[in-house]
Amino acid sequence: MTTAATPLPPRATGVGALLREWRDRRRVSQLELALRAGSSARHISFIETGRSRPSQEMVLRLAEHLDVPVRERNALLIAAGYAPAYPETPLDDPSMDALRAGMEQLLTGYEPFPALVLDGRYDVRAANRGVALLLEGVDPALLQPPLNSMRITLHPAGLAPRIRNFAEWRGHLLAQMERQLALLRSAPLRALYDEVSGYPVPGSGGDRDPAAPGAVPAHSPAHSAAPFALPMMIEHRGTVLSFLSTIATFNTPMDVTVSELAVEAFLPADPETAAALWNAVR
Structure with missing residues (x-):
């Protein structure tokens, strides 16, 4: 029997905390993410701890390498102080x-x-x-x-x-x-x-x-x-x-x-x- 999904913990608000959360979900180390994104583990650490504010380009690059869903990429940009990069167009537009x-x-x-x-x-x-x-x-x-x-x-x-x-x-x-x-x-x-x-x-x-009428046997x-x-x-x-x-x-x-x-x-x-x-x- 499937049990109810575990309630999600309160969402972090800063872009660094959000990126760390996504990195943890993907089980990627800071060094591995840095190599994928053409950065350094030191810079990734500074972003996650709030010591460095990432550029819009860096937020999008990290989100891409962490396979963050498009809607959540907008959330990362907003947390970093940037405007959303992806529109949400009604399907009947x-x-x-x-x-x-x-x-x-x-x-x-x-x-x-x-x-x-x-x-x-x-x-x-x-x-x-x-x-x-x-x-x-x-x-x-x-x-x-x-x-x-x-x-x-x-x-x-x-x-x-x-x-x-x-x-x-x-x-x-x-x-x-x-x-x-x-x-x-x-x-x-x-x-x-x-x-x-x-x-x-x-x-x-x-x-x-x-045993019900019309039931299909397992075999x-x-x-x-x-x-x-x-x-x-x-x-x-x-x-x-x-x-x-x-x-x-x-x-x-x-x-x-x-x-x-x-x-x-x-x-x-x-x-x-x-x-x-x-x-x-x-």
Whole structure:
């Protein structure tokens, strides 16, 4: 059973303390960071202790070598007394037209397999017809905008009762959120985690009762179709579909909004699932 994520300690405020915090998270020594950034361990030490104020260029260089998320790079710059370097453009802004069109084209290309675009709070920003198929039977209240993928998946009035390996899939999703919370001080994400981790788990131990009508035995082909990755096994119109989840993000994003977008696609884990989806759209 996945336990609640450990509350984050109060955030340091100075840029030196913040950089030290990121260096500790990445398990990088001052000397190693200095070599990566073309600096000296002495200078890194002075920055971290507040004896030296880093330039804007140095803050960004250190953040890059520590793989700091774009939103948090802005926080580092503000702590150092500089203006944020990365804008946060609303996805519906006209300047994002080409980006939205490209994502829509990508989602269409995945059909009939489900694919959707998520933001940093797991809100669904776009989805294809394959996703609509899986949402049949979900409580309409959960489908009111903004749709949230974690809420829809884990809520007992959402997909949860139909996911045959729910305990495993729930653990996977909560662990994914915990990894994000370890990097981002996001109050909305923390609130979402606290909400969805508190939902009741259908059945004994999270999975359906093996003796229940239509339950899938542990040795069934659907359960063993993808031993190399955890599938999501979901009942749809009397058939158990098995999917592998893949997530794609943008390389070197220069905008906070874009940095937090992800395209998640659910690919068939077996020929039966692929056939069922193709038949559903004919």
